[in-house]
Amino acid sequence: MSKFKNNTAIVTGGGKGIGQAIARRFAEEGAKVAIWEADEIAGEETTQEILAKGQEAHFFKCDITDEGSIQNALSGVSEKFGTPDILINNAGIANVGTATTTSVEDFDK
Secondary structure, eight states: OOTTTTOEEEEETTTSHHHHHHHHHHHHTTOEEEEEESOHHHHHHHHHHHHHTTOOEEEEEOOTTOHHHHHHHHHHHHHHHSSOOEEEOOOOOOOOSOTTTSOHHHHHO
């Protein structure tokens, strides 16, 4: 249960779905988990669930499409847990469309 003891893991999109499962697993394995999530309710709920089990986690509201938001979240992680050791790039967006109807802006996201 301490495979990742003394490690800090950032999980983007850690409040729901696969990201939530990854965040839970890192916490179970002893990591301090920084949950980066745009959905404040989902991020807080996942964090509280992990904390209720006596594991370490903290929620950081973060929009990964915004550099300022990323910098703020990273500063928060450093203040709370120190230098992060692990980054799981899980956050994503869904755009309905085809390759020919999707805008360049949507591709850039």
